[in-house]
Amino acid sequence: MDKQEITNKKNDSDSIREEGIKAGIFGSIKDRGEVDQVVRDRLMGGPRGPEKIIFKDGSAVIFKCDVRRYWKAQNPDTPIREAIVYQIDKIVGLGAVPKTMVIDDMIDNVRYDGSVQEWIKGAxxxxxxxxxxxxxxxxxxxxxxxxxxxxxxxxxxxxxxxxxxxxxxxxxxxxxxxxxxxxxxxxxxxxxxxxxxxxxxxxxxxxxxxxxxxxxxxxxxxxxxxxxxxxxxxxxxxxxxxxxxxxxxxxxxxxxxxxxxxxxxxxxxxxxxxxxxxxx
CATH class of the missing domain: 1.10.1070 (Phosphatidylinositol 3-kinase Catalytic Subunit; Chain A, Domain 5)
Structure with missing residues (x-):
């Protein structure tokens, strides 16, 4: 692959990401507000269990890591699948899948690369x-x-x-x-x-x-x-x-x-x- 092909591929990727940001597929945890605490005692196996991120306003999301960052094996891109299922839910009007997006952020010097989904209170x-x-x-x-x-x-x-x-x-x-x-x-x-x-x-x-x-x-x-x-x-x-x-x-x-x-x-x-x- 020559330099021009690499440049074109990067431009296409950047364009898709920009569209994804507008659609709410990609986002940042920082857009939600200031983080109050992260509850990390919900480990459920794997390299890094789901973590509950709680914001100052009392709302919360569940973070699930992109396991490919932790395992050498070629694992599927499950975070984007989580986000796309939410988008499909919106398209067909089911209204059952909580808001979900893919993030890549830092919280207290810890990388959060994966998906976040709205925490459903009192459920x-x-x-x-x-x-x-x-x-x-x-x-x-x-x-x-x-x-x-x-x-x-x-x-x-x-x-x-x-x-x-x-x-x-x-x-x-x-x-x-x-x-x-x-x-x-x-x-x-x-x-x-x-x-x-x-x-x-x-x-x-x-x-x-x-x-x-x-x-x-x-x-x-x-x-x-x-x-x-x-x-x-x-x-x-x-x-x-x-x-x-x-x-x-x-x-x-x-x-x-x-x-x-x-x-x-x-x-x-x-x-x-x-x-x-x-x-x-």
């Missing part, structure tokens, strides 16, 4: 909830669609928070959008089939509208992934596009979704092949 996780309210149930059902599309492999009741105001908050969204290059893009949680087998989706307006919103926002979502996801980008796009197409095409057929895992895999495989043909 209980799903293990502490006995029943949903009507509105919580609707959002939780939409979250199943959301997690299926982004390929979230780590959704459990511990990372769904409830605040008693008919809202829920979907936290910890790094394990999505194809983490490993050899990941099976046809794999998904059985919970999505369980959900569709128990409901007539066509009689659930909030699900139909949500799937349609994904479909008509598809290009915007794919462009977002293409611009900011640097690891396994094409696979991530292929997974997301095929799943959106599959859900939308099943809706158009106006018949119940299959209750068989193999049928879902077959349908997704057909969508993937169709996309690959069109790319050629």
């Amino acid at each position: 209980k996780d799903g293990y502490q909830i006995e029943r949903f309210t009507y509105e919580e149930k609707k959002i939780f059902e939409q979250l199943k669609i959301f997690d299926f599309v982004i390929g979230n492999s780590d959704r459990h009741l511990g990372n769904v928070l409830f605040t008693g105001d008919d809202k829920l908050h979907a936290i910890d969204n790094g394990a999505c959008l194809i983490i490993e290059k050899d990941e099976d893009i046809l794999s998904f949680s059985d919970s999505i089939i369980h959900f569709f087998s128990r409901h007539v989706v066509h009689d659930m307006p909030h699900i139909v509208e949500f799937i349609e919103k994904f479909y008509y926002s598809k290009d915007m979502i794919l462009n977002l992934i293409d611009k900011y996801i640097h690891d396994n980008t094409e696979l991530a796009k292929l997974m997301v596009e095929s799943r959106i197409n599959y859900l939308h095409n099943m809706l158009k057929r106006d018949r119940p979704f299959s209750r068989k895992y193999r049928e879902w895999r077959k349908g997704l495989q057909e969508e993937i092949q169709d996309i690959l043909k069109k790319r050629k």
Whole structure:
């Protein structure tokens, strides 16, 4: 690569970062105000556990490090995935993912390079909830669609928070959008089939509208992934596009979704092949 190519690549990178700053994908912890304290006793394994950063005004965020700074192995860029999932949430109007962005700051001579997500005050996780309210149930059902599309492999009741105001908050969204290059893009949680087998989706307006919103926002979502996801980008796009197409095409057929895992895999495989043909 000659000097001009290096310069052009740097200019492109700078331009993308500037756009990302405007969009709220990248930011600085210093924009939030003065830091009061950092709680570092929430270590949960790995090179550096999540840390709670508390500001003078009483608000807080959860910081998760970019593990590539600590491990020599080639690990996926999970901080940007956290931030992109928040952006996708905004695009489709789910309203469940707390504000998330990527930072690279210094606090008390300690480097904070990773993602920060809004701390949800007074929340209980799903293990502490006995029943949903009507509105919580609707959002939780939409979250199943959301997690299926982004390929979230780590959704459990511990990372769904409830605040008693008919809202829920979907936290910890790094394990999505194809983490490993050899990941099976046809794999998904059985919970999505369980959900569709128990409901007539066509009689659930909030699900139909949500799937349609994904479909008509598809290009915007794919462009977002293409611009900011640097690891396994094409696979991530292929997974997301095929799943959106599959859900939308099943809706158009106006018949119940299959209750068989193999049928879902077959349908997704057909969508993937169709996309690959069109790319050629």
